[in-house]
Amino acid sequence: MKLRAxxxxxxxxxxTVVVAGALAPFLAHTxxxxxxxxxxxxxxxxxxFWFGTDAQGRDIYSRVLYGARISLTVGIVSQLINTVIxxxxxxxxxxxxxxxxxxxxGLTNLMLAIPSLIFALAIMAILTPGLTSLLIALGLTNWSYxxxxxxxxxxxxxxxxxxxxxxxxxxxxxxxMLTQILPNILGPIIVxxxxxxxxxxxxxxxxxxLGLGIRPPFPSWGxxxxxxxxxxxxxxxxxxxxxxxxxxxxxxxxxxxDGLRDVLDPQSRARTA
Amino acid sequence: xxxxxxxxxxxxxxDLVVGSRRFGxxxxxxxxxxxxxxxxxxxxxxxxxxxxALALIGLLRAPLAFGxxxxxxxxxxxxxxxxxxxxxxxxxxxSMIFQEPMTALNPLSPVGRQIAEMFVLHKGxxxxxxxxxxxEALANVRVPAPDRRVKDYPxxxxxxxxxxxxxxxxxxxxxxxxxxxxxxxxxxxxxQAEILELIRxxxxxxxxxxxxxxxxxxLIANMCARVGVMYAGRLVEERAAQEVFRAPSHPxxxxxxxxxxxxxxxxxxxxxxxxxxxxxxxxxxxxPEGCRFNPRCQARTExxxxxxxxxxxxxxxxxxxxxxxx
Amino acid sequence: MLQFxxxxxxxxxxxxxxxxxxxxxxxxxIPGNFASTQISDGRAVMDAEAVERMNRQFGLDQPLATxxxxxxxxxxxxxxxxxxxxxxxxxxxxxxxLWPTMQLAFASMxxxxxxxxxxxxxxxxxxxGIVDTVSxxxxxxxxxxxxxxxxxxxxxxxxxxxxxxxxxGYGDGALRNLILPSIALGVxxxxxxARTTRxxxxxxxxxxxxxxxxxxxxxxxxxxxxxxxxxxxxxxLTTVGLQFGxxxxxxxxxxxxxxxxxxxxxxVDSVSLRDIPVVQGCILVIVLFFLVVNMLVDVLAAIxxxxxxxx
Numbered sequence: 077m078k079l080r081a082x083x084x085x086x087x088x089x090x091x092t093v094v095v096a097g098a099l100a101p102f103l104a105h106t107x108x109x110x111x112x113x114x115x116x117x118x119x120x121x122x123x124x125f126w127f128g129t130d131a132q133g134r135d136i137y138s139r140v141l142y143g144a145r146i147s148l149t150v151g152i153v154s155q156l157i158n159t160v161i162x163x164x165x166x167x168x169x170x171x172x173x174x175x176x177x178x179x180x181x182g183l184t185n186l187m188l189a190i191p192s193l194i195f196a197l198a199i200m201a202i203l204t205p206g207l208t209s210l211l212i213a214l215g216l217t218n219w220s221y222x223x224x225x226x227x228x229x230x231x232x233x234x235x236x237x238x239x240x241x242x243x244x245x246x247x248x249x250x251x252x253m254l255t256q257i258l259p260n261i262l263g264p265i266i267v268x269x270x271x272x273x274x275x276x277x278x279x280x281x282x283x284x285x286l287g288l289g290i291r292p293p294f295p296s297w298g299x300x301x302x303x304x305x306x307x308x309x310x311x312x313x314x315x316x317x318x319x320x321x322x323x324x325x326x327x328x329x330x331x332x333x334d335g336l337r338d339v340l341d342p343q344s345r346a347r348t349a
Numbered sequence: 350x351x352x353x354x355x356x357x358x359x360x361x362x363x364d365l366v367v368g369s370r371r372f373g374x375x376x377x378x379x380x381x382x383x384x385x386x387x388x389x390x391x392x393x394x395x396x397x398x399x400x401x402a403l404a405l406i407g408l409l410r411a412p413l414a415f416g417x418x419x420x421x422x423x424x425x426x427x428x429x430x431x432x433x434x435x436x437x438x439x440x441x442x443x444s445m446i447f448q449e450p451m452t453a454l455n456p457l458s459p460v461g462r463q464i465a466e467m468f469v470l471h472k473g474x475x476x477x478x479x480x481x482x483x484x485e486a487l488a489n490v491r492v493p494a495p496d497r498r499v500k501d502y503p504x505x506x507x508x509x510x511x512x513x514x515x516x517x518x519x520x521x522x523x524x525x526x527x528x529x530x531x532x533x534x535x536x537x538x539x540x541q542a543e544i545l546e547l548i549r550x551x552x553x554x555x556x557x558x559x560x561x562x563x564x565x566x567x568l569i570a571n572m573c574a575r576v577g578v579m580y581a582g583r584l585v586e587e588r589a590a591q592e593v594f595r596a597p598s599h600p601x602x603x604x605x606x607x608x609x610x611x612x613x614x615x616x617x618x619x620x621x622x623x624x625x626x627x628x629x630x631x632x633x634x635x636x637p638e639g640c641r642f643n644p645r646c647q648a649r650t651e652x653x654x655x656x657x658x659x660x661x662x663x664x665x666x667x668x669x670x671x672x673x674x675x
Numbered sequence: 676m677l678q679f680x681x682x683x684x685x686x687x688x689x690x691x692x693x694x695x696x697x698x699x700x701x702x703x704x705i706p707g708n709f710a711s712t713q714i715s716d717g718r719a720v721m722d723a724e725a726v727e728r729m730n731r732q733f734g735l736d737q738p739l740a741t742x743x744x745x746x747x748x749x750x751x752x753x754x755x756x757x758x759x760x761x762x763x764x765x766x767x768x769x770x771x772x773l774w775p776t777m778q779l780a781f782a783s784m785x786x787x788x789x790x791x792x793x794x795x796x797x798x799x800x801x802x803x804g805i806v807d808t809v810s811x812x813x814x815x816x817x818x819x820x821x822x823x824x825x826x827x828x829x830x831x832x833x834x835x836x837x838x839x840x841x842x843x844g845y846g847d848g849a850l851r852n853l854i855l856p857s858i859a860l861g862v863x864x865x866x867x868x869a870r871t872t873r874x875x876x877x878x879x880x881x882x883x884x885x886x887x888x889x890x891x892x893x894x895x896x897x898x899x900x901x902x903x904x905x906x907x908x909x910x911x912l913t914t915v916g917l918q919f920g921x922x923x924x925x926x927x928x929x930x931x932x933x934x935x936x937x938x939x940x941x942x943v944d945s946v947s948l949r950d951i952p953v954v955q956g957c958i959l960v961i962v963l964f965f966l967v968v969n970m971l972v973d974v975l976a977a978i979x980x981x982x983x984x985x986x
Contacts, residue, residue, distance in 0.1 A: 406890060408886065408889055408890060432895075433894075436892045436893070436894060437892065438892070439889070439890060439891070439892035440890060440891040440892030440893075441892055444890065444891075445890045447883060447886070447887065447890075449883050452882065452883040452884060453883045453884055453886075453887045454884055454887065455884040455887075455888070455902050455906070456884070456906070456980070456981070456982055457905050457906060457909070457979060457980055457981065466891060466893075467891060470891060470892055470893060471892060502981040502982070504981065504982050505981075515887075518887075518891065
């Protein structure tokens, strides 16, 4: 019962955000960047501006819709990069062993010792703020769990009969990894990836909030909140809606991840999150 | 026997509760154990012997539940005792040894303390006294250098040593009844004999009755005077141990006996190949109609599928539950 | 025990060195340096000669290998270098900021532990019950909240609307100032600890030795106190240690929001100004702090669990 509630609610929330982002040009009332109108500054939510307007008189509803595009892009792409890195390193380390395994292990421990937001911040420090830099910074700093998981699962699968059989048949190492081992660990990897996507959305918002991610006037939820801070007393709605949007997206991804875990990876415990 | 029985189990029924449905995991099981007697329960895994023992000590956990019947211990019904009353019996008058000595002890406590706990719980001893008695208890189960071993943690001991500690815990309060659930299954063969000997000697010395549970009919026959054979939640045969071997009455028992490897003289002129019973034990949720053994039985007839056999008393003592018993 | 601590210390050293190397490399590949950023940002007017003088002053004109050797050499002497911006030793800058950050990290972890662990425990006692459902829904929500937004909302409600607490600032370390940032920072670890505790208790509830404890005739209360709680604690402890790391990382955003004079705000400010020695110093100190906390946690776990001690 509970299992399905997770999947359904999570899936619905995430689907809402995806639809909002995809259809933003049709759903939005105004252009999110250009339509500033100081005559309309700090209008409270109402029939004309559903979520109100900000200090520059821009429609927050439209900006929140477009913000979904940035958050989703960052979440999905950076997590894909992380997953590819993690799986490649983990599988190859388990499969080839030796010094390569030691090296990957060391690298993973190193990554785990640096809080990932700090690491992303350091990378953003040397790149120019913007979407591409964000994708690099977040895509390079959160692969350690995927790597550990792939390595551990691959190690236990390596000695199994069917993998040995594939070896005897003369399959190449990479072919064995991709066709014999990877499909068997896909479930847990998808779970970690989904939960990590939520983390990436939060990290993007944090970095943009600090002025090190997406820079204004582009409508990232994080940078919108950074702008909104100064008007929190006079116009709290500027802060409320972008924050709710982040919350909804991340909650959706977390519920989806939990639900997928119940389905795809029943043995694992909530601890790995 | 019924008048002086230490334990009398009467039409015990235990249910597996799945949602609103109840499946009879154990049904109409009756047997009794006299003071100081060693009674064996034998059967394949999943036949209900372990949960019978758990029910006797009041440790059934969901999804299993008590479904009916009576458990008389020293003439007193204990199946519905309130928790606090049952706790006074548990460990004190009835105690239990489990199959897995590797995980049955708390990894974070020295073994001495885990034994001492018994004296504190049931005998009102101070920790200081209890720790001293724990050394004695450990010496009693033939652990060398017990005064040093009491300080060891479970992970520092071998499987056999841990099982000795479990026995020391179980016998600490000189219980009237010891439930031994596959006490040697997880151990090396060489250690098995020592542990069984230990249980036999100590229970004899203390006058403790033993309910020995095993899938190994040979082991049961060695240890016990009487044997109950369980299959799919039913007690199918209950007799003196030698009788069971000599002339099994239920086809299932016959199959069990035939599957034993034979040693020595009997082997030389006996069958040269081990027999096995074809098929597997059905799941609790899918017990067949009629006699529960019928799908695997070679003597099956119409009536076996249609009717559940009643218990029949055997002329030479004991009971059997079969339409076509030998 | 001592041997265990010693071994743990030895394990931490290579990680710290690797972090130092990584950070150094990261900031050596920057296109442009402090001086040229100052020019392009229009923050200072400098001619080419001034840039060169500055580079020479900070040793930036030397080859990479030499610079790395110098850097490690100084690190070994516990010298983190000099700030490009203020020309003060990095240690002095960090020293001023260390205590407020530690206060914030400890306060939010205390908040998370004191509420999260009991909550997870209660949830596990009756899985599927009302307490369980409510606390697990709360936990997944807590994990999904953006911390700075939560902080902003708390600030709006309790400081600006109700006026109960100061809206920002350190206030010379007054407890009143600590409350809002600690809550904002502590909600995520609270949620995670509640989930971990619940999972740990559920796992141990079904362990064989808990059944043994019951078979001994112990009361349920005693089973929970003596056998269940301690075993669950070992699992929870590890999560506490790991969460410290993420709390210190996330503190960056909360410190910035509440104008808290900690390491995090120093780090963010230095990043935007490209004050590399300070950035490197901050990250090293944060990693060091994380490693030390985790070592303490491991030692604590080893005190409780003999298996860790002897492994």
